[in-house]
Amino acid sequence: MEVVKDGMMSARAPESASTKAAYEFGFLLEQSLGHVTHTKNLLVNVARDPEVHAHWGLIDFQATGIAGRIPVYRNNWTVRAGTRAYRQVARMNRKTKLDALFFHTQVPAVLAQRWLRKIPGIVSLDATPRQYDELGAFYRHEQGPAWLEAWKWRLNCDCFKSARRLVAWSEWTKHGLVQDYEVPADKITVIPPGVNVDEWRRPTPRVPHSDPVKVLFVGGDLERKGGLVLLEAFRSLRNLGLELHLVTKDRVPPEPNVFVYNNLEANSQPLKDLYHTCDIFALPTFGDCLPMVVSEAGASGMAIISTNVAAIPEIVRNGDTGLTVPAGDAASLTQALRDLATNPALRVTLGEHAMAHVTRHYDALTNASRLLGLLKAEANAARAEKLATSMARFA
Incomplete structure (x- = not known):
């Protein structure tokens, strides 16, 4: 080229x-x-x-x-x-x-x-x-x-x-x-x-584990993508011992079990590795058309939580390939996170369905x-x- x-x-x-x-x-x-x-x-x-x-x-x-x-x-x-x-x-x-x-x-x-x-x-x-x-x-x-x-x-x-x-x-x-x-x-x-599905597919199948459940958020604009609402929901679930990993351009003040990445490039191997090591992908966005990070999460076999905004429900089919919640609804987001964090079998099932759907259509x-x-x-x-x-x- x-x-x-x-x-x-x-x-x-x-x-x-x-x-x-x-x-x-x-x-x-x-x-x-x-x-x-x-x-x-x-x-x-x-x-x-x-x-x-x-x-x-x-x-x-x-x-x-x-x-x-x-x-x-x-x-x-x-x-x-x-x-x-x-x-x-x-x-x-x-x-x-x-x-x-x-x-x-x-x-x-x-x-x-x-x-x-x-x-x-x-x-x-x-x-x-x-x-x-x-x-x-x-x-x-x-x-x-x-x-x-x-x-x-x-x-x-x-x-x-x-x-x-x-x-x-x-x-x-x-x-x-x-x-x-x-x-x-x-x-x-x-x-x-x-997304290039073969490049995003996890090297090994996901299985239930006893390590802390890791929640991943990827969005340059933390506020528009619902990152602040996600932080609110995460704080209310601290007793579950979750980890929250935020990939964003915005700065986030330090707090326990919150890991922030400000310089990861799109399609980079470090970003793919993060998708592969985390368990739940959460993008409670207020405004998006069809965010590509959701199809990346599906290709990685992750259980997905997002909002019923624009075309997102075409990828995240509620109860099938993931869970959707109303935008800005911290209580619904908290419950969805709790359901996935405490139900490993549900996480694996939704992730498998998401991977099959993305492979077929995205x-x-x-x-x-x-x-x-x-x-x-x-x-x-x-x-x-x-x-x-x-x-x-x-x-």
């Missing part, structure tokens, strides 16, 4: 001197929150397909240098992402003839619709803008005046119409596209982001292959359309 410039990379799977990749695909990927981990997984898995030569445009969230001083641009993520994506597709297109484009999320695609109309494109999203607005308070996001929201809605409708297909991370997202943005259901394919390699299959189909369709047009011209 070669870094070109300005967040752009070009990569293909190894090939012999006599072969050439059949498809040239451009990937424009938002780099914020969990989308960074999604990008890392795609970089690895797309490179395994020898038919694909991938061009990567990584759309950074930050506005630095001179760009950080330009009004509107510095304060508006849609403007920044769209401008950067547009320029990066232009660079890719000068370098080679692209067969298809893949945008994740719709944010960088909204102002790059000229390319979506010119090159077959797929837009992927974890949540619609209106769904994000519903969770906005937890992301420190506020809606604008009515005229601005109406304009934003129209821009997104046009973007979804310009794309050949849409990929939704969940059924929850798909429902929002159909209900709020007039997208035909058959234009949408649900493909979750997933494996990153399988789902990357599905994405590439959609891109190839759209590229092939566009080639056939071009050929038919040429033949008709000379008929």
Whole structure:
């Protein structure tokens, strides 16, 4: 994989001197929150397909240098992402003839619709803008005046119409596209982001043990992800001798049996080891669409506790692949922790069900292959359309 410039990379799977990749695909990927981990997984898995030569445009969230001083641009993520994506597709297109484009999320695609109309494109999203607005308070996001929201809605409708297909991370997202943005259901394919299951699977099966039960929390924003509520519930269960392991960017004052990790990298082996040594994964989040850490926990065979927010119940099916509690309900969270801490057999059963569910539906390699299959189909369709047009011209 070669870094070109300005967040752009070009990569293909190894090939012999006599072969050439059949498809040239451009990937424009938002780099914020969990989308960074999604990008890392795609970089690895797309490179395994020898038919694909991938061009990567990584759309950074930050506005630095001179760009950080330009009004509107510095304060508006849609403007920044769209401008950067547009320029990066232009660079890719000068370098080679692209067969298809893949945008994740719709944010960088909204102002790059000229390319979506010119090159077959797929837009992927974890949540619609209106769904994000519903969770906005937890992301420190506020809606604008009515005229601005109406304009934003129209821009997104046009973007979804310009794309050949849409990929939704969940059924929850798909429902929002159909209900709020007039997208035909058959234009949408649900493909979750997933994790590389083989890399996250625990080396040995989980069994009941007599050591302290370890609870794991992974969330950069401790408050939004429910970490403060989890600390409250944990303190009320000190008599059970639990340990709480917090992976977060935030600082946490020292207290007994609480272990804090501020510098663990996504997909790193130390992080995977922590998933493998802990027993319960707790993410009592207030605001999330489909947090990838939950599928990581499932792949690790952990008993999961989370909240019934957005698409989370599609992974954490209450009583089957884990337990869900209302967001902010410390009493319900305390009871769920108590139930799992005192019932080793239940922990093992839920963890096994979670691992089977994630393996079947959230494996990153399988789902990357599905994405590439959609891109190839759209590229092939566009080639056939071009050929038919040429033949008709000379008929």
